[in-house]
Amino acid sequence: MRDRVGADIHLLVTTERTGGGGRSYQMQFIGQGTFADLTETLTYASSSTDTENERRAGYTRLIEQGLFRFLLRTRLADRLDVIVEENGDEDEEPRAPEDDPWNFWVFNVGVDGSYEAESSRDRYEIETDLSANRVTEEWKIQFFGGMEFSEANFDVDEGTITNRQRNGRIFGTVVNSLSDHWSAGFTTFSNTSTRSNTDFSASISPTVEYNVFPYSESSTRAILFRYEMNFRYFDYDELTIFEKTEEQVIQHQLSVRADFEQPWGSARVRLTGEQFITDYSDTMFDLYNVRLSGFLYFRLLRGLTLDVGGEISSINDQIFLPAEDASDTDVLLGRRSLPTDFEYDISMGFSYRFGSIFNNVVNPRFDF
Structure with missing residues (x-):
């Protein structure tokens, strides 16, 4: 159809x-x-x-x-007839959740690696990750850690240019289901990133969330309001534009998210505002970041669909930027974040399908 x-x-x-x-x-x-x-x-x-x-x-x-x-x-x-298939397990006692030897915990460990080369360039990447999750109706506990390291070498007239980047992160969430509409808990986050001039950072964030609709309906509709208070520590690779090599800051965040999955299509919108509230040098209170993102897939008419997506940000919180200007090589290789007041991207498209409604033939030939 x-x-x-x-x-x-x-x-x-x-x-x-x-x-x-x-x-x-x-x-x-x-x-x-x-x-x-x-x-x-x-x-x-x-x-x-x-x-x-x-x-x-x-x-x-x-x-x-x-x-x-x-x-x-x-x-x-x-x-119509009803036929119940026999699987040989009818005599076995069904296992109850209290019989779970892992007590709802699920773990995952992974290691990935890749290497590619041409006559004048080569690149390798190594990635590791570890996760541990325990999710019940009352509690949601999730921990994830991962580390990525890559090196690329380019042969040019002047010699060889090497681009090394690292990106590591540890993320944790503990959430308690207070009611059909309220949740409370905290998140933790730690990372290291060459691009963000961060040798090490860590944060802990008490969080509260309200859902306009019951959480049981989240697969089809949700309007969420979330407030976080972030206590953060940074240890930088290089001296920053605020003449800091390390610092402790407080940041709060308010976000609103709406998700709908309905017969007419789907829509997702998120608005987030962040602000540093630690006051030093009479500047920190003015540092903020506001982001609006969304996606819409909508059936306008029979066979005619519209999809629109995008994100726009007002940026004034890049406290991690190095005081020293980035070299041309750093810019071209994407090794350094650059100062900016904004960031945006947008996409839009239409699709119209017409023709026979009876063609359900499957022909897999030449499907590479």
């Missing part, structure tokens, strides 16, 4: 990541036309260790189950 308007049933699928690293698929079967009075919502959760084929089999079975009520309204109703 080319467009939802001509369909008897609109299947709206939304996904969310589970605490175990898998995906939760929520499928809404929305009746249209002669089925306008019928709706059905089913959920399927895949495991993080499932293969693509296992995930496909899981949500295909869910689609079959969701269509059953609708088929009862058709001429096929008299030809």
